[in-house]
Amino acid sequence: MPFIAPPRQRGTLTRPDCEIAYEVAGSGPPLVFAHGLGGCFLSWFQQVAHFAPRYTCVSFSHRGFFPSTAPEGGPDPREYAGDLAALVDHLGLGDIALVCQSMGGWTGVEYALARPGRLRALVLAATTGSLDPRQMREPERGLLADWQAQAMAARAGMLAHNIVPAGGPALARRNPALHHLYAQLDKLTTGFDKEAVRARMGEMRRRPPADLAAAQCPVLFIPGGQDQVIPPFALTAMAPDIPGARVAPIPDAGHSAYFEHAAAFNALVEAFLAEVGHLPAE
Numbered sequence: 001m002p003f004i005a006p007p008r009q010r011g012t013l014t015r016p017d018c019e020i021a022y023e024v025a026g027s028g029p030p031l032v033f034a035h036g037l038g039g040c041f042l043s044w045f046q047q048v049a050h051f052a053p054r055y056t057c058v059s060f061s062h063r064g065f066f067p068s069t070a071p072e073g074g075p076d077p078r079e080y081a082g083d084l085a086a087l088v089d090h091l092g093l094g095d096i097a098l099v100c101q102s103m104g105g106w107t108g109v110e111y112a113l114a115r116p117g118r119l120r121a122l123v124l125a126a127t128t129g130s131l132d133p134r135q136m137r138e139p140e141r142g143l144l145a146d147w148q149a150q151a152m153a154a155r156a157g158m159l160a161h162n163i164v165p166a167g168g169p170a171l172a173r174r175n176p177a178l179h180h181l182y183a184q185l186d187k188l189t190t191g192f193d194k195e196a197v198r199a200r201m202g203e204m205r206r207r208p209p210a211d212l213a214a215a216q217c218p219v220l221f222i223p224g225g226q227d228q229v230i231p232p233f234a235l236t237a238m239a240p241d242i243p244g245a246r247v248a249p250i251p252d253a254g255h256s257a258y259f260e261h262a263a264a265f266n267a268l269v270e271a272f273l274a275e276v277g278h279l280p281a282e
Contacts, residue, residue, distance in 0.1 A: 006052040013090050015035045015063070017071035018082050018182065022060035022091075026052030028280040029120075030093040031273075034084065034104030036127075036256070037194055038166045038186040046262035047099065047269075054280040058089055058096075062107070066188035074192035074196075077103070077201050081110035097121040097278045099256055100268060102166070105129030106201055112223045119217035120278040123269055126223065126255050128209075128228050133234040135208040138203035140237035143220075147231045154228045163211075166229055168254025175260075182259060209238035212245075218244040218276040222268055224253035224260075246272070 007156055013020040015036050015062035033044040041059040048057045062080055064070030079096045084107055088096060097120045102106035105127025112119050133144055155165040163172045164183050172179040212219065219242055223232035234247065241247040248268045249258040273279065 007091045008010045008052075009194045009198040011087075013087050015022070015083060015086060018063045018075075020060055020063060020087060021068045022058060023032040023048075023086060023214075024091065025057045025059075027053055028055040028208055029278055030088075030091075030096040030146065031085070031099050031241075031278075032054040032088070032093070032219045033056050033057070034098065034100040034171060034190065035059075035062065035065070035103030036104055036166065036171055037198065038164065038182070038256075039101070040068075040185060042066075043101075043259065044185055044190075047258060047266060050262070050266045051270075056093070057085050057093065058087070058093065060084075061104070064189070064192055070192050072190070075197055077197060077204060078110075081114055082109075084111050085114065095120050097123075097273060097276075099123040099125070099258075100127060100129070101125045103201065103257065106204060109207070109212060109215075110204075112212065112217055116214055117216040121218050121273055121276045123222060123272065124221045124230075124235065125221075125265070126227055126235075127257055128205075128234050130231065131207050131209050131212060132205045133231060133238075136234055136237040137241065138247055140233045143233060144231060147218060147233075151228045151231070158228075166255045167260070168226060168228065169228060170252065171256070171260045176260065182256065209241040212242045213234070213240075218272070220268070221271045222265065223247065223249045223255045225249055225251035227254050227255045229255040243245060247281055248272070 008025040035043045039059040044059045061068040064075035106129045111131035167182040221235035223235040
């Protein structure tokens, strides 16, 4: 028998002020991926290839991110969760498992709270989304100011050496081809100020960690131990305030473990899905 690859289908969802591009690959329980500020739906190629033989994998580009379109004035992250809800309903996915990285965490947290009990699993990788690290417990909260100063200097040093901070120096050194691809995916999105989006995300970051308990869904935090974009200790510190939340670090990963250490990342997500019962049919 010849090998048969999982089916794939691309589409576009029309929203009142933009178009949301998406791809559906595979079949089985729905598994949705929400990318970060430097990505798009293509960023998840290593996850889709792994999970599509057993899951219906849905990757999409947030409004404004290639090849989705942006409304006038650029994308507003406050609209992300509504876009995802519309996409889930458009595709008839029902209750989903959701994997979020960095900016995608804003989508994930707000979607989970807008539809309590409707998420089978929520993965927050290198992100706390709209949960505010300034409201996390001590002693981690006391580490935040020093970490931010150190991380800002580290990111400036990376940029001076042509290294994408969300990829990180270890990725650039160990796998220059993958680092190059990361940078190319980032450059696909143009036409608006990403720093303005980052500022809007900061304005949304007001929720105490305990807010996420209202989502009534299992949560897995995956911090990257070498992350210089989001403090990895914030994910660990927030988990005790969210009933049933787990933490599974990837110690030698930077900000984008899903890209840098895909096999380890996929294994953690797969184990979490099995633990919470979001499994393909036998």
